[in-house]
Amino acid sequence: MIPRIHAPYLLALFGVSVYEVNGGRYLDRLWAQDLKLHAEYIPDLTLFCYSERPAEITARKDDLVRIDDCPLLSKIIYVCVPKPRNLAHALWMLPRTTKTLWNCTKGAGIVHGAVAGWPIPVAWFLLPMQIARGFFSLILVESAPWRSLGAKRSIPRRFWRAITEKLNVLCVRAAHLPIFTHEGYRRSMLSKEDHRGIVIPAAWINEKDILDDGSVDKLAQERMRRPNLRLVYAGRLTTEKGIDWLVQALKNQRHIGQPVDLDVFGAGPLEESVRAAMVERPDLRIRFLGTLAYGEDFFAVLRGYDALVLPTLTDEQPRILFDAYSQGLPVIASATEGVADFLVDERHGIRFKVGDQADFTMALDRFQRLRPSWGELARNCVDSAKRMTHQEMHRLRVEVLNKSFSQHTSRNRSVQADAGSDSL
Numbered sequence: 039m040i041p042r043i044h045a046p047y048l049l050a051l052f053g054v055s056v057y058e059v060n061g062g063r064y065l066d067r068l069w070a071q072d073l074k075l076h077a078e079y080i081p082d083l084t085l086f087c088y089s090e091r092p093a094e095i096t097a098r099k100d101d102l103v104r105i106d107d108c109p110l111l112s113k114i115i116y117v118c119v120p121k122p123r124n125l126a127h128a129l130w131m132l133p134r135t136t137k138t139l140w141n142c143t144k145g146a147g148i149v150h151g152a153v154a155g156w157p158i159p160v161a162w163f164l165l166p167m168q169i170a171r172g173f174f175s176l177i178l179v180e181s182a183p184w185r186s187l188g189a190k191r192s193i194p195r196r197f198w199r200a201i202t203e204k205l206n207v208l209c210v211r212a213a214h215l216p217i218f219t220h221e222g223y224r225r226s227m228l229s230k231e232d233h234r235g236i237v238i239p240a241a242w243i244n245e246k247d248i249l250d251d252g253s254v255d256k257l258a259q260e261r262m263r264r265p266n267l268r269l270v271y272a273g274r275l276t277t278e279k280g281i282d283w284l285v286q287a288l289k290n291q292r293h294i295g296q297p298v299d300l301d302v303f304g305a306g307p308l309e310e311s312v313r314a315a316m317v318e319r320p321d322l323r324i325r326f327l328g329t330l331a332y333g334e335d336f337f338a339v340l341r342g343y344d345a346l347v348l349p350t351l352t353d354e355q356p357r358i359l360f361d362a363y364s365q366g367l368p369v370i371a372s373a374t375e376g377v378a379d380f381l382v383d384e385r386h387g388i389r390f391k392v393g394d395q396a397d398f399t400m401a402l403d404r405f406q407r408l409r410p411s412w413g414e415l416a417r418n419c420v421d422s423a424k425r426m427t428h429q430e431m432h433r434l435r436v437e438v439l440n441k442s443f444s445q446h447t448s449r450n451r452s453v454q455a456d457a458g459s460d461s462l
C-alpha cells in the first residue's frame with residue numbers, strides 16, 4: 039500500500055510528452071502506467087511537460103494510451119509547452135517555457151523535477167523558482183546522458199558537458215530531497231558531508247509480471263538442454279547503449295565452445311550498421327527482429343533466451359535489468375556503476391569490464407561454464423525482481439518523501455513561530 043501525498047504536487051518532466059492528435063490527448067504506455075500510479079496516491083497532481091502534434095499516430099497506436107479514456111489519467115492537470123525542435127528553438131521558447139512553469143509552481147507544496155531532459159534540463163528552470171517561491175524540491179537523478187562514456191566529443195560538446203555537470207550538481211545539492219537510481223550518482227553529485235540523498239532503483243515491472251518458482255525451474259531446465267547459447271539484446275540502437283561495440287566484439291571473439299546466437303530488438307540510428315554486419319558476416323548468427331511493445335509479449339520473448347546481454351557504455355541504471363530478472367533471465371553486462379549495484383557476478387549473471395572485448399569473451403565463457411547452475415541464477419534473478427517492482431519503487435519514494443516533507447514543514451513552522459515571537 040502506497041501512502042498518500044496530500045500537498046499540491048507538481049511533476050515537471052521534459053522526458054514526457056503529451057501527444058495531441060485530432061482533439062485527443064495521448065501518452066506513451068509506460069508513462070501512462072507511471073502517471074496512473076502517481077494519481078492513485080496524489081489527489082492534487084499537475085504534470086508540466088512537452089506537447090507534440092504528430093501528423094498521425096497509427097504506427098505507434100499500440101504504444102499509446104488516450105488520456106480521456108482513463109479516469110485516473112483524466113484527474114491529472116496537464117500543462118504543456120511545445121517540444122522544441124533543437125537547442126536554438128528551446129532558447130527562442132525560453133520566455134514562454136519559464137513563464138508557464140513559473141505559473142505552475144504557484145501554490146505547489148512539492149515540486150518534483152529532474153536533471154535529465156532535452157535540450158535544457160527542467161531542474162535549471164526550477165532552481166531559481168525554488169529560491170523565490172520556497173517550495174519543497176525533489177530532484178530525481180535517473181540518468182546522466184551528458185556524461186556519456188562512449189561518444190567522441192568535440193570541444194564545444196565537452197564545454198557543454200562541463201557546464202551541464204556543474205549546473206546539475208548545483209541543482210541536486212540545492213534540492214530538499216535528491217533521489218538517485220544508483221550509488222554512483224549519489225556519490226558524484228553530493229559532497230562527502232551531505233547524507234540527504236537516497237538510492238532507489240527504477241523499474242517498470244509489476245508483481246504480476248514476475249514468474250512463479252515452478253515456471254522458473256522449468257525454464258532453467260529447458261535452457262540447459264539447448265545446444266547453442268541464445269543471447270538477446272533489447273534496447274535503443276545507439277553507441278551509448280553499446281550495440282555497435284557488441285557486434286564488433288562478436289566479430290573479434292575467439293572460439294568459446296558452443297555457438298552463440300544473438301537476436302537484436304530495438305530501433306535507432308545504428309540499425310543499418312547492425313543489418314550490414316549481418317550481411318557482411320552471416321557466420322555471426324545475428325538476427326535483427328525490429329521492435330516489440332513492452333508487456334506480456336515482450337516478457338514471453340525474453341523467456342526464450344539463455345541470457346540478456348547488456349553492453350551499455352554509460353552509467354545509467356537500465357530498467358531492462360529488472361525486466362530480465364522478472365523472467366528468471368540472467369544478464370551478461372558491462373560493469374558500469376548503474377549495473378554493478380544490482381548485478382552480483384555469478385549470482386545474477388556475469389559482469390565484464392566496460393568496453394573490454396577480451397573480458398566480454400571471457401564472460402561468455404564463464405557463463406557457459408556455469409550452465410549446471412543456471413537454475414540457481416534464474417531463481418536469484420526472480421528473488422531480486424520481487425524487491426524491485428514499479429509499485430515498490432513508488433512506495434519507497436513516497437515513504438522517504440513524506441518523512442522529508444514533514445520535517446521541512448515542521449522547520450518552517452518553527453522559523454515562523456520564532457519570527458513571530460521576536461516581533462512581539
